[in-house]
Amino acid sequence: MARIEERRNKNGEVTSYRFRVSQGYNSDGKQNVIVKTWKPPKGLTKAQLKKEVQKQAALFESECDLGLTVDSSITxxxxxxxxxxxxxxxxxxxxxxxxxxxxxxxxxxxxxxxxxxxxxxxxxxxxxxxxxxxxxKTNEAVTPAIDFKKYILVYDGKKYKHERMTQSELSRKAEVSLTTIKVLLKGKAISVKCAKKISDALGLEYKKVFNDVKRDNxxxxxxxxxxxxxxxxxxxxxxxxxxxxxxxxxVRLPKAPKPEAVFLDESEALRLLDELEDAPEPFRTATMLCLFTGMRRGELCALNWKNIDEDALLVCVRKNLTYTKEFGLVEGTPKTKSSIRDIKISDNVIEMLHEYKKWQDEYKYNLGNKWIETGKVFTNDFGGWLRPDTFSSWFRKFCKEHHFDKVHVHTLRHTAATIMIMNDIPLKVVSQRLGHNSTTVTNDIYTHVIQRADEMAAKAMDLSLFSKKKKDKSA
The missing domain is CATH 1.10.150.130 (Tyrosine recombinase, N-terminal domain)
Known part of the structure; x- marks a missing residue:
């Protein structure tokens, strides 16, 4: 039975009632109690009030038993x-x-x-x-306001009056990774936490040597x-x-205009392939495979050699590689269930992968016991996992050097989809190759491309039927 407590004002008058219902005990042995405050309506007689209090208490207890109550103490x-x-x-x-x-x-x-x-x-x-x-702010970051090469030893041919700390020494003293120090020396953003540690280790005033990263709205x-x-x-x-x-x-959410997917047209895609001829491995082959298959960058970086079926001409997507500051590199399942898929490839792609495998085996042999065997198709310099953002950074720099505007790794995926749609590949096949949950997702992303293909289809029908009909009439 619910416990009933009277609540009185300063004058001693009853203004409301508090009902308390016990719901057993939690794992710590503490009693779970649900509380409700009820204020009686005016105009009730003493007998009516007593009856209504009992009724409300019983109703509250019933709601508690059915799980229909809100514990007002939970924030x-x-x-x-x-x-x-x-x-x-x-x-x-x-x-x-x-x-x-x-x-x-x-x-x-x-x-x-x-x-x-x-x-x-x-x-x-x-x-x-x-x-x-x-x-x-989600992840706070800062960029260097000074040239840290004045304080950290790099072989830049310059002489300084004061002694500079080596990168290894700074890494140990500040308790930050060598990668963070290399990023800093390139003038790029690092976390606030690492920036403060580096400032302390070098005896510099943090606020004078770092700038806050300007964030987009x-x-x-x-x-x-x-x-x-x-x-x-x-x-x-x-x-x-x-x-x-x-x-x-x-809640009624604000509407946002749907951004159009950025992609390369066929002539730009062909120019990209030409420019890639002199690009370094593994990025050259990784970029080409990404374009040919439409794979996500994390799926590409997680690809193992055992996931390539040469006989069946398939690339089997089974894993995804992601990176966060909190957990580092994490290998897990792809984005959705439908992202676990087999992508058909051509003999030319298999031949390209054969050539790349020869390069990787030779590189591995020359590196000797420094090589870490992971079985990955695309690796870092020592055979370990290739960070997806490392691939993205290289590709962004490559595109800038070769004058591809506003192009990033995901553009390769959009380009693969666009080329398939413009070449009359059924939307269901495009959706399956991309690993989308449904054709609805594909249709939403590539609406503008589908509309262009539809316009081209209309012109083709016009050229095929009406032009012939006009010729027959004139004859």
Whole structure:
């Protein structure tokens, strides 16, 4: 039976009642108690009030037993911790969880303190509105404001009056990786945490030698991603009978224009292949395979030699490689179930891979015992896993040198899809080769390309039928 407590004002008058229902004990041995405060309507007699209090207490207890109540003591932050423990850490990929947690820092600052039974759609709408048009920090980073070669030893032919620290010494003293130091020396962004350690190790004032990275304003697409994450957390609360309704279902999101996929036309793709002739391995072959298959960069970097079936002419996509600062390189399953697929390739692609394998075997032989055997098709300089962002950085620099504007690794995937669509390959086949969940996804991404193909089809029909009919009439 629900426990009933009277709540009185300063004058000793009963103003409301508190109902407390025990729901057993948790794993720590603490009692789970759900509480509800009920304020009686005015005009009830003493007998009516007594009867109504008992009725409301019994109703509340029944709702508790059926799991239809909200524990008003649970805040969104507590729900997030529950979701993290019961679902996210068990079901999500490490890299996905890392990106979610980075974004959720902003969410918790805004609505983390609000009780679940008080969160309304307008709270979420206000949060989304506050995101639009301003920069939001997820991973804090800085860029060097000075030339650190003055303090870190590099063989640049310059002489300095003061002694410079070697990269290895700085790595040990600051407790940062050699890769971070090399990135710093190139003038690129590093994390705030590493920047402060390096400043301390070199005896420099952090704020004078580093600049904050200027961040882009939050887009509508990013707001929608925030919404999807928050909705997933509330959905967990609904399935656990903590709340009856997901408030995200009643939020009207801002509309965003659909960006058109950037791709190379056939002449640009052919020029790219020509320019790649003198490109270094493994990037040359990696770029060409990415263009021929439409694979994602993470799928390409995770590809093993055993995943290539020469007899069946197949590239079998089974893994995906991702990198985060929190977990480093992580090999897992591809993006979706449909991303696990077999892509048909030609004899020419097999021949290209044969030539590349000869190069890799010779390189491996020359490197001797320094080579790390991972079985990967594309590796770093010592046979280890090739970071997807390393491939992207090389390709971005390559495109800049050869005057390919606004082109990145994912452009190769869009180009593969576009060439297939423009050559009348059925949309279902295109979708399967790309690893999309459905043709709807493919259609949404490549709408403008499909429209162009449709226009070309109309012109072809016009040329084929009406032109012949006109000729017959004139004859």
């Amino acid at each position: 969104f932050r507590q729900l997030y911790e529950m979701w993290l423990r019961e679902y996210a850490e068990v079901s999500l990929k490490k890299t996905t969880l890392a990106s979610y947690n980075a974004m959720l820092k902003n969410v918790l600052k805004s609505i983390g303190h609000i009780s679940l039974n008080k969160i309304q759609p307008h709270h979420l709408s206000d949060f989304y509105a506050s995101l639009l048009g301003r920069a939001v 939050v887009s509508v697409a990013t707001v929608k991603r925030y919404h999807a994450i928050i909705s997933g957390i509330f959905k967990h609360a609904v399935t656990q009978n903590i709340i009856p309704v997901n408030p995200c279902t009643r």
